[in-house]
Amino acid sequence: MNRRSIVALSGGIGAARFLNGLVRVVPPERLLIVGNTGDDTEQHGLHVSPDLDTVTYTLAGMSDPVRGWGIKDETFQCLESLRRFGSPSWFRLGDRDLATHLYRTERLAAGATLAEVTTEIAAALKVRAKVVPMTNDKVRTRIVTPSGELEFQTYFVRRRARDKVLEVRFEGASGAMPAPGVISAIQRARAIIVCPSNPFISIGPILSVAEMREALRLRRERVIAISPIVGGRALKGPAAKMMRSLRMRSSAADVAKLYRDFVGVFVVDLIDRDEARAVEALGIRAIVTNTVMSGPRERLHLARTVIRAMGMKE
Amino acid sequence: MNRRSIVALSGGIGAARFLNGLVRVVPPERLLIVGNTGDDTEQHGLHVSPDLDTVTYTLAGMSDPVRGWGIKDETFQCLESLRRFGSPSWFRLGDRDLATHLYRTERLAAGATLAEVTTEIAAALKVRAKVVPMTNDKVRTRIVTPSGELEFQTYFVRRRARDKVLEVRFEGASGAMPAPGVISAIQRARAIIVCPSNPFISIGPILSVAEMREALRLRRERVIAISPIVGGRALKGPAAKMMRSLRMRSSAADVAKLYRDFVGVFVVDLIDRDEARAVEALGIRAIVTNTVMSGPRERLHLARTVIRAMGMKE
Numbered sequence: 001m002n003r004r005s006i007v008a009l010s011g012g013i014g015a016a017r018f019l020n021g022l023v024r025v026v027p028p029e030r031l032l033i034v035g036n037t038g039d040d041t042e043q044h045g046l047h048v049s050p051d052l053d054t055v056t057y058t059l060a061g062m063s064d065p066v067r068g069w070g071i072k073d074e075t076f077q078c079l080e081s082l083r084r085f086g087s088p089s090w091f092r093l094g095d096r097d098l099a100t101h102l103y104r105t106e107r108l109a110a111g112a113t114l115a116e117v118t119t120e121i122a123a124a125l126k127v128r129a130k131v132v133p134m135t136n137d138k139v140r141t142r143i144v145t146p147s148g149e150l151e152f153q154t155y156f157v158r159r160r161a162r163d164k165v166l167e168v169r170f171e172g173a174s175g176a177m178p179a180p181g182v183i184s185a186i187q188r189a190r191a192i193i194v195c196p197s198n199p200f201i202s203i204g205p206i207l208s209v210a211e212m213r214e215a216l217r218l219r220r221e222r223v224i225a226i227s228p229i230v231g232g233r234a235l236k237g238p239a240a241k242m243m244r245s246l247r248m249r250s251s252a253a254d255v256a257k258l259y260r261d262f263v264g265v266f267v268v269d270l271i272d273r274d275e276a277r278a279v280e281a282l283g284i285r286a287i288v289t290n291t292v293m294s295g296p297r298e299r300l301h302l303a304r305t306v307i308r309a310m311g312m313k314e
Numbered sequence: 315m316n317r318r319s320i321v322a323l324s325g326g327i328g329a330a331r332f333l334n335g336l337v338r339v340v341p342p343e344r345l346l347i348v349g350n351t352g353d354d355t356e357q358h359g360l361h362v363s364p365d366l367d368t369v370t371y372t373l374a375g376m377s378d379p380v381r382g383w384g385i386k387d388e389t390f391q392c393l394e395s396l397r398r399f400g401s402p403s404w405f406r407l408g409d410r411d412l413a414t415h416l417y418r419t420e421r422l423a424a425g426a427t428l429a430e431v432t433t434e435i436a437a438a439l440k441v442r443a444k445v446v447p448m449t450n451d452k453v454r455t456r457i458v459t460p461s462g463e464l465e466f467q468t469y470f471v472r473r474r475a476r477d478k479v480l481e482v483r484f485e486g487a488s489g490a491m492p493a494p495g496v497i498s499a500i501q502r503a504r505a506i507i508v509c510p511s512n513p514f515i516s517i518g519p520i521l522s523v524a525e526m527r528e529a530l531r532l533r534r535e536r537v538i539a540i541s542p543i544v545g546g547r548a549l550k551g552p553a554a555k556m557m558r559s560l561r562m563r564s565s566a567a568d569v570a571k572l573y574r575d576f577v578g579v580f581v582v583d584l585i586d587r588d589e590a591r592a593v594e595a596l597g598i599r600a601i602v603t604n605t606v607m608s609g610p611r612e613r614l615h616l617a618r619t620v621i622r623a624m625g626m627k628e
Contacts, residue, residue: 045420077389081413085438087420095409099395106359106401124399 011202015195021299038205194225325516329509335613352519
């Protein structure tokens with residue numbers, strides 16, 4: 001059996017929590033995590049990859065358990081000092097987090113690919129799962145709002161996702177290639193897991209990369225997605241609000257509809273058991289279980305359910 | 315009278331201490347400080363200007379009073395985290411100090427000159443004296459030792475200046491132009507002060523820039539230098555050791571000899587009063603006073619002595 005037999009498509013905090021359970025249910029060496037880089041950003045001249053870092057920090061046991069992003073017991077001396085120079089400080093870069101971005105930026109400038117650097121960072125932090133970006137190329141999520149088009153982090157962090165979303169665009173996606181090994185891993189995987197992440201701004205950018213969606217379609221029976229919508233609300237972030245402003249119902253079944261061409265199994269929460277029929281009507285097998293990861297026990301349960309649903313052993 | 319009527323050629327710690335006295339004796343607005351950038355270095359992809367920062371931090375009242383370099387009450391979270399990635403940590407970049415380098419690097423990448431950024435940083439930190447680099451061009455001090463040629467900070471910080479110095483080279487100096495306004499300030503200044511800095515690695519790089527030494531020669535009678543050598547020893551750093559390994563006596567008079575073509579007045583310490591005659595024999599007016607800046611009172615005294623020696627009022 002191939003070493004990386006499970007591929008996970010991942011956004012940030014919600015995905016990281018799920019993956020933190022998954023690596024306790026299957027050997028982390030079997031896992032290839034393909035992270036969203038549409039929300040990558042340049043801050044103070046440094047290349048920041050928020051979703052890759054959230055996943056890596058979480059799996060390294062370093063992440064802040066309350067915020068979900070960043071490093072626990074973090075300090076912000078550098079950021080506070082940057083304010084004296086009039087530099088924007090709304091993107092909260094901690095002192096220890098900065099080391100990651102300094103390292104990444106220096107290695108990229110020296111010619112390394114984002115995939116190489118991401119692997120190096122994960123290895124340095126003793127993460128045994130393999131973490132790669134969806135692409136080594138530059139793809140940037142842009143949010144079209146009534147007041148104009150916004151760079152993703154300006155929409156998400158600076159303006160706290162309060163704008164109505166008219167459209168989500170992925171700049172650079174048409175020319176972007178999947179990171180090396182991603183397509184072949186999808187082709188060979190026993191399970192491909194779409195983490196409980198925002199379908200538009202976390203999974204959307206991954207799907208926008210050339211070949212990605214098509215490779216998933218060809219493995220549809222092996223693709224399982226976990227609904228990020230529970231009881232009509234997003235577990236984390238603006239997914240539900242986005243669905244409504246994009247004139248969709250904010251329901252688990254509506255997420256399944258977005259994924260219908262490449263997802264064969266869809267996990268909905270107990271509270272959404274009534275949605276199961278709508279999911280099945282899309283030709284997708286529905287699994288109903290508790291998906292709210294309120295603690296380690298719930299995370300393990302969800303991971304086990306996913307693994308068993310794909311006929312795999314722990 | 316011209317606003318910037320005093321020009322000071324400056325290295326790092328020793329110069330910063332003197333200048334901190336000088337700005338209490340004359341209005342800082344009259345002062346143009348031309349800082350050494352031969353020891354500028356790239357650390358973790360960031361442009362670091364140690365001497366410019368030491369001067370700026372000291373005049374801003376932010377510098378660490380014991381170390382002399384860096385910021386007081388500094389933390390080193392980022393640097394400690396960089397070690398996890400195998401990045402070198404011998405160059406001690408503090409978290410707050412990093413903000414300066416991030417800002418500088420980002421501005422330089424955006425096309426600003428080093429002089430522009432240096433002025434911006436000093437202004438942001440409420441420094442009223444004008445601080446400029448000797449040049450906007452890249453000049454790098456290289457130290458030739460028996461075990462090979464070393465990048466300056468490798469010699470100075472990493473190897474703690476323990477190597478025998480066979481030669482000091484200034485890479486890029488032949489093509490470097492003085493920063494805008496420096497030559498005209500020298501031409502108009504009522505006094506040009508060579509701070510008590512290492513003649514080889516602090517003042518030497520400044521003199522290596524095209525036009526600089528010639529401009530000083532033409533104002534020789536208005537140029538006053540303070541000996542960095544007191545009683546045969548350097549107040550700070552490896553100057554005395556360097557002089558000996560370059561086959562010179564490590565005396566105040568020998569520093570005066572290095573400067574004889576462009577210095578008209580030379581300040582030696584009381585302990586070196588016997589050197590005054592040797593200085594005068596070089597055609598340089600010698601001034602004997604206490605030059606050891608053990609506290610604020612001594613700093614003020616030295617600054618006053620220099621100002622009065624040039625016939626200027628406080």
